[in-house]
Amino acid sequence: MVVMTLEKVPDSLRGELSRWLIEVQTGVYVGTVSAVVRDLLWDKVVQHARSGRCTQLFRSNNEQGFVIRMHGEARRKLVDVEGYQLVAVKNACYEELLPKFVQEDEEEWETL
Numbered sequence: 001m002v003v004m005t006l007e008k009v010p011d012s013l014r015g016e017l018s019r020w021l022i023e024v025q026t027g028v029y030v031g032t033v034s035a036v037v038r039d040l041l042w043d044k045v046v047q048h049a050r051s052g053r054c055t056q057l058f059r060s061n062n063e064q065g066f067v068i069r070m071h072g073e074a075r076r077k078l079v080d081v082e083g084y085q086l087v088a089v090k091n092a093c094y095e096e097l098l099p100k101f102v103q104e105d106e107e108e109w110e111t112l
Helices: 011-018 034-047 094-111
Strands: 002-007 024-025 030-033 051-061 068-071 076-081 084-089
Touching: 002 011, 002 034, 011 034, 011 051, 011 068, 034 051, 034 068, 034 084
Parallel strands: none
Antiparallel strands: 002 030, 002 051, 024 030, 051 068, 076 084
């Protein structure tokens, strides 16, 4: 299953995406497509998004069970913490907290 969200993108891009996925709410698309189609849709969205934002979530065989892709979002950033994808908001001081978290985790592993 694939979930995509689009914000502030051209209407033609929304129409193109609706050929492959169902728009369940304005800018929110859901569907089941192959990995090749999923990646091609992502490439198309990134190329034509202009100043808009887009997010894609899809099922994966990892600890979380899904993968997140983001494009064009200035306030949010994906951070990988030991294989987990977390969304960090720039105004949440993640730059200050992340190094401390990673350092504490490394020290914990050294004691084991």
